[in-house]
Amino acid sequence: MHSWPTPDIPALDGTPVPLALYDTADQQVKPVEVPPSGSGTPVGMYVCGITPYDSTHLGHAATYLAFDLIYRVLLDNDHQVHYVQNITDVDDPLFERAERDGVDWRELGTSQIDLFRSDMETLAVIPPQDYIGAIESIDEVIEMVSILLEEGAAYVVDDPEYPDVYASINATENFGYESNYDAATMAELFAERGGDPDRLGKRNPMDALLWRVAREGEPSWESPFGPGRPGWHIECSAIATNRLGHSFDIQGGGSDLMFPHHEFSAAHAEAAHGVERMAKHYVHAGMISQDGVKMSKSLGNLEFVHRLTAAGHEPGAIRLGVYAHHYRGDRDWSDEILAAAEARLALWRSAAAVATDVQAAVDAVAQLRTHLSDDLDTPAALAAVDTWAETALKDTGNVSDTADQFDAPEFTPAGRILAAAVDALLGVRL
Ligand code: 5CA
Numbered sequence: 031m032h033s034w035p036t037p038d039i040p041a042l043d044g045t046p047v048p049l050a051l052y053d054t055a056d057q058q059v060k061p062v063e064v065p066p067s068g069s070g071t072p073v074g075m076y077v078c079g080i081t082p083y084d085s086t087h088l089g090h091a092a093t094y095l096a097f098d099l100i101y102r103v104l105l106d107n108d109h110q111v112h113y114v115q116n117i118t119d120v121d122d123p124l125f126e127r128a129e130r131d132g133v134d135w136r137e138l139g140t141s142q143i144d145l146f147r148s149d150m151e152t153l154a155v156i157p158p159q160d161y162i163g164a165i166e167s168i169d170e171v172i173e174m175v176s177i178l179l180e181e182g183a184a185y186v187v188d189d190p191e192y193p194d195v196y197a198s199i200n201a202t203e204n205f206g207y208e209s210n211y212d213a214a215t216m217a218e219l220f221a222e223r224g225g226d227p228d229r230l231g232k233r234n235p236m237d238a239l240l241w242r243v244a245r246e247g248e249p250s251w252e253s254p255f256g257p258g259r260p261g262w263h264i265e266c267s268a269i270a271t272n273r274l275g276h277s278f279d280i281q282g283g284g285s286d287l288m289f290p291h292h293e294f295s296a297a298h299a300e301a302a303h304g305v306e307r308m309a310k311h312y313v314h315a316g317m318i319s320q321d322g323v324k325m326s327k328s329l330g331n332l333e334f335v336h337r338l339t340a341a342g343h344e345p346g347a348i349r350l351g352v353y354a355h356h357y358r359g360d361r362d363w364s365d366e367i368l369a370a371a372e373a374r375l376a377l378w379r380s381a382a383a384v385a386t387d388v389q390a391a392v393d394a395v396a397q398l399r400t401h402l403s404d405d406l407d408t409p410a411a412l413a414a415v416d417t418w419a420e421t422a423l424k425d426t427g428n429v430s431d432t433a434d435q436f437d438a439p440e441f442t443p444a445g446r447i448l449a450a451a452v453d454a455l456l457g458v459r460l
């Protein structure tokens with residue numbers, strides 16, 4: 031599947047700062063272990079992509095904007111990045127929505143993926159090199175399910191009518207290391223997030239579906255275990271490890287994927303490939319709410335990137351609104367947050383147009399790098415640029431409320447240093 035165009039990213043002078051990120055499994059901020067420079071080995075990053083049955087909202091976009099910062103900091107550190115993202119384009123919600131609306135489920139998926147691509151392009155998100163749909167990866171899933179069956183890590187459920195294939199939760203010794211949840215929390219989240227604890231014939235209520243044999247009216251693909259379709263977690267295990275290796279650097283997504291999805295994706299991969307740990311870092315972005323209530327399709331309290339830009343809001347302001355709070359926390363979105371981000375963008379622009387102190391700009395870029403590399407501390411990074419801007423305006427006798435005068439500012443040499451860093455590291459064009 032094609033992704034979307036790569037934005038221009040200016041190269042920066044000065045010294046980059048190595049990246050450290052919070053790892054959900056180890057429950058601490060730790061350095062991202064990067065391949066030695068000159069080895070040509072890229073950092074491998076997999077981020078769980080969309081299920082394209084409805085418009086992706088600002089919450090989804092915020093998660094991809096967090097991982098875009100990781101990509102940008104790694105590029106600044108002169109690393110190559112191999113970025114892989116999936117599209118869950120075979121799943122129940124797609125079939126249900128298509129049926130409700132009287133459209134073909136494939137067409138529904140295609141139209142939603144197109145919208146997502148255009149939102150990502152608008153926001154200048156760096157695209158994955160491999161953007162892979164579930165439909166495209168059926169053969170890979172079949173191969174991995176076959177391995178799991180051969181190794182006794184999976185079994186066919188005792189149900190002659192629907193002999194689905196399940197993974198045995200006991201297949202790996204360290205199951206549970208990724209989320210660190212206790213058994214009760216796991217059971218609750220498994221049932222809540224797509225699991226089927228009551229499915230008859232399973233050996234353990236929390237065994238996860240690998241291959242669902244065809245039901246009447248459902249799309250299916252031929253396989254050695256009968257016509258059917260992939261389960262959800264195995265899709266990400268297969269797409270990730272076939273491109274990034276059996277053990278890779280960063281596995282990511284929103285915090286709603288910590289369990290069961292990332293726990294099982296990792297366990298399937300580890301059982302199939304005989305590795306201890308699928309990813310060195312498991313990184314999760316918090317959930318976005320709107321005016322205090324979690325943004326969700328069922329509640330209908332959604333904001334969309336394309337609606338905001340159509341209303342004249344700049345992509346850079348959307349980014350600054352999202353980055354105003356730390357990516358790991360659950361964060362709010364509101365008109366006030368957007369207005370504050372727009373004021374901040376104007377402040378930075380007006381400062382870049384008058385700043386005279388080159389050393390102050392260089393120092394501010396160093397601070398921006400330090401804060402971003404510290405587990406993407408965007409609130410501190412943005413505050414450092416604010417301080418630079420306020421000082422620059424004060425030094426030149428300008429005050430920040432003249433910001434609106436600078437619609438298309440000519441930046442000073444000092445201003446250009448800052449603008450390039452904000453562009454390269456935050457994806458924000460001044
Ligand atoms: N296709 C699966 C992953 S394999 C999926 O979760 N799709 S999704 O469309 O529901 O979500 C896409 C991404 O957005 C996931 O990383 C998910 O964790 C994240 N996400 C979903 N809702 C929110 C939200 N309100 N705020 C932030 N991120 C969200």
Ligand code: ZN
Binds near residue numbers: 078079116266291
């Ligand atoms: Zn996934």
